[in-house]
Amino acid sequence: MSLGTKPTGVLVMSYGTPENMESVEAYYTHIRRGHPPTAEQLEDLSARYRAIVGGVFPLRENTNRQAAALQRTLDERAGPGRYVCYQGLKHAAPFIEDGIAAMAGDGIREAIGIVLAPHYSSMSVGGYLKRAQEEAAKHGIRFAGVQSYHLHPELISALAERVRRGLDKFGDARGDAIVLFSAHSLPKRIEQTGDPYPEQLLETSHAVAMAAGVDRWQFTWQSAGQTGEPWLGPDILETVDSLAREGVRSILVAPVGFVSDHLEVLYDLDIEASRYAEERGVRLERIEMLNDDPQYMSALADSLAAAEKELEDGR
Template sequence: MPDLRGPAPYDALLLLSFGGPEGPDDVVPFLANVTRGRGIPEERLKEVGKHYFLFGGVSPINGQNRDLLDALREDFAEHGLGLPVYWGNRNWAPYLTDTLREMVADGHRRIAVLATSAYASYSGCRQYRENLADSLAALEAEGLPVPRVDKLRHYFNHPGFVRPMTDGVLASLADLPEDVRAGARLVFTTHSVPTAAADTSGPVETHGDGGSYVAEHLDVARVIAGAVREETGVDHPWDLVYQSRSGAPHIPWLEPDICDHLETLHGEGVPAAVMIPIGFVSDHMEVLYDLDTEATAKAAELGLPVRRSATVGADPRFAAAVRELVLERAAAERGLPVERCALGALGPSHDLCPVGCCPARAPKPAAAGADSPYA
């Protein structure tokens, strides 16, 4: 009998990420890639890159992706999933197009894609799909076979993503001084985006007032806060706030900012806070600088005890979740009934991004969706 939990039709998995510099000489070229087409002068890029220079010009994201690759390969091997795992980035080596070229040379024609972004948004989903379309077009122009790529569903509410974060919150609460622990506020944080982009995130029917982006974060926060209450017996108040704004000041972005919110909490007499970066898969630069450096310094200035809980990173439970995501999508592609794991009220996300999902300001081809030019 055929293996009903095998990876067919997929013959490889692609880990698709943002990328980051790995030394001081990489910082400005990396930022030039990130901001390509915006005409930002080199001196401004050097100013923007000061966060990286504080850490020797090295973003931790590439090292963390290597750890995740190891965890995925180990998990796949332990469970007999003979699926090779590759890695490609949008903005730094290994570049996505180079990786796809390598995969095609290795004979792969049906590729499952895991993006290191768990939520619906233009920058967290459709932009990755646009990058995939650009890379497939480059292969086509070179006369190479064009593989089919299928992006795995959003995993923001998968137990293998949520439960490691919950454990991180519990550990952070336990690390607070006992006299402030019970009164600590849970501060869930994610990347701010323009409100216009948030409002149009996700399928068309979810557009408006933060769209899927805000709704998904709020749902995960409720799940984690509820799990913490069950574990500790304490009902900690919680908030969803934002960080890492990078846009022009006249354009509205999601608020409040984490540092402003810490000031508000201090003014209200809140005795402590746990910062929970639910919007991020790993402890990359925006976590290291915006939370561990900037927000932690603000809390110290206020005299507000804070802890920052861990991201999922290469947790074995997350690696197992990725395996389950591959197997469920493979089964669905083979026309088999699929049981999809999801916590919270929203249920599992769609497999195929529908038309109108997370639209770009200037329409561009995007792979792995209902509007993909590549079947």
């Protein structure tokens, strides 16, 4: 149990998204570390949001639903009041610092944090946890974070079931389809530091393929930033082009690096990659995202319990 009668705070972290079209510029400026985008850059991002059915609002709601589902799961396991979930976003309000401040205002003295991303990188999850840890220290809150949960059995099971259902979309051509596992690319310089991100993604992909009974699969990257430096590749469009030239006509994309429907899925895959594949005579389908799936919530809850043990052991 946590110290005294106070509940343990749970900081649920994710990248964040603008709440409406009017806030896209402020959001993009924050991503660019305070540097406003050019008119062309702003229009490009805004056009992507406009292209998604329903605009940006469903993206924000996805995170709200995930946080609420995790709260319900924790309440079912430990009883109401044992844990209290707070949100902390990287590039939109409530920011990570806002979530910690809210905990402090509620008298929380111990907290555990988890990012809605299963794979660790110093450039992604590591950055979230560092910000949360530093802010928690300012408020006198003891904090422990989950670094990764990329091989949790419930996560693998949920993804494998989605791959099996996704392949069923191809009907009689199911056996000819190839599964493309994908994740957000990062700058190639992470390879020089021994960052575990690429290897963890391959481990997840292999585990899901084995659980789903899939023999034909590859891993590819997507959604690389335009920063003027090399990013991890090949990009999914390059992979689709290569597979098309090899005669592949059915592709199922399994974006295992993502856990909900957002821009990198709804635009980069469902619109851009799908259109690119169609132009090359390839049918491209995608698995359903995890969102607030009960198995995913179970994986998060288990991972949080393991992190909380660090707090208990440190008392």
